[in-house]
Amino acid sequence: MKKILALVCALAMLSCMFVTAQAEDLLKIGYVQVGHESDWRMANTQNYFDVFTKEAGFELELIDCDNDHALQLAKVREFINKDFDYIVIDPIQEAGWDDVLKEVQEAGIPCIIADRAVAASDELYTTAVGTDMTAEGVTAGKWLEEYLAGKEVKILVIEGSTGSSAAIGRAEGFNQVAADHPEWTIVDSQDGDFTQNGGQAVMESFIKTYGADGFDVVVCHNDNEAYGAMDAMDAAGIKYGVGEKIIISFDATNEGLTRTLAGKILCNVECNPIQAVIVMNVIKALQAGEEVAKFTLVPDEGFCAPGIESAIVTTMSEEVMARRAY
Numbered sequence: 530m531k532k533i534l535a536l537v538c539a540l541a542m543l544s545c546m547f548v549t550a551q552a553e554d555l556l557k558i559g560y561v562q563v564g565h566e567s568d569w570r571m572a573n574t575q576n577y578f579d580v581f582t583k584e585a586g587f588e589l590e591l592i593d594c595d596n597d598h599a600l601q602l603a604k605v606r607e608f609i610n611k612d613f614d615y616i617v618i619d620p621i622q623e624a625g626w627d628d629v630l631k632e633v634q635e636a637g638i639p640c641i642i643a644d645r646a647v648a649a650s651d652e653l654y655t656t657a658v659g660t661d662m663t664a665e666g667v668t669a670g671k672w673l674e675e676y677l678a679g680k681e682v683k684i685l686v687i688e689g690s691t692g693s694s695a696a697i698g699r700a701e702g703f704n705q706v707a708a709d710h711p712e713w714t715i716v717d718s719q720d721g722d723f724t725q726n727g728g729q730a731v732m733e734s735f736i737k738t739y740g741a742d743g744f745d746v747v748v749c750h751n752d753n754e755a756y757g758a759m760d761a762m763d764a765a766g767i768k769y770g771v772g773e774k775i776i777i778s779f780d781a782t783n784e785g786l787t788r789t790l791a792g793k794i795l796c797n798v799e800c801n802p803i804q805a806v807i808v809m810n811v812i813k814a815l816q817a818g819e820e821v822a823k824f825t826l827v828p829d830e831g832f833c834a835p836g837i838e839s840a841i842v843t844t845m846s847e848e849v850m851a852r853r854a855y
């Protein structure tokens with residue numbers, strides 16, 4: 530009996546050691562996520578949970594920073610103190626990163642900037658992965674140029690969160706194209722914070738200030754803002770779609786593209802949230818001691834409503850919808 534007990538104890542100790550060894554083998558990844566402001570963000574967060582699993586060799590701590598820059602900085606410092614293996618930052622705002630990036634570097638922890646960009650020297654971080662937000666703005670502008678073919682229009686813009694590289698890039702790209710069009714007037718541009726409520730509030734105030742005749746085009750920096758703007762227009766009895774007010778959006782989420790397919794959002798420029806595998810491959814390359822590029826582009830494309838022919842973006846159809854991953 531004693532022998533059996535000793536054997537059971539020995540086996541239990543062995544399995545304990547094995548589990549500990551396994552846990553120690555996992556790479557600890559700290560990810561400071563922007564928040565939960567949009568459908569895009571939720572898809573991006575889910576994608577990280579799907580990819581950075583224990584089975585794949587990772588222990589992921591993802592913090593929802595609820596659009597709070599100070600919290601994001603504090604959480605990065607916490608990851609440094611806990612000696613994480615990698616720190617991934619999705620920066621809420623572009624500015625204000627130099628000090629904390631230096632601290633990560635001094636701690637010797639590789640740092641990856643994901644999705645959005647920082648306004649800091651690229652020597653302060655290991656590598657970046659993300660979409661080209663300025664190119665997204667250019668695509669939206671070029672599509673409008675093609676669609677309007679010289680027509681005079683008044684444009685309202687519902688911006689993404691002030692100071693974020695997503696809002697800055699999309700505005701810059703769109704404005705580059707608008708600069709070639711004296712027949713376009715950008716009447717107003719306000720922050721809708723990338724949320725549906727924000728988009729609705731800004732659109733309600735635009736309608737109050739400019740009335741239904743005061744605009745022809747609404748550019749929304751993401752799909753959720755576009756849903757809010759549509760709610761506000763519905764409530765005011767303002768029609769949108771082909772031959773009515775033109776809505777342009779960014780993200781091309783499933784719901785956003787459903788509304789493009791329905792001819793409500795006339796142009797929807799993708800910002801691809803499926804980025805975790807790319808980040809994981811970068812980490813694997815770094816683990817293997819390989820050189821990685823300073824920036825890895827996540828490719829995306831644009832879409833327009835059925836019945837609109839375009840050389841700039843893809844015309845939506847059921848077939849296009851069926852091949853979408855999110």
Ligand code: AHR
Pocket residue numbers: 566567568569570644645695723750751752779780800
């Ligand atoms: O950084 C990506 C942007 O942030 C997406 O366009 C938007 O939906 C999100 O909140």
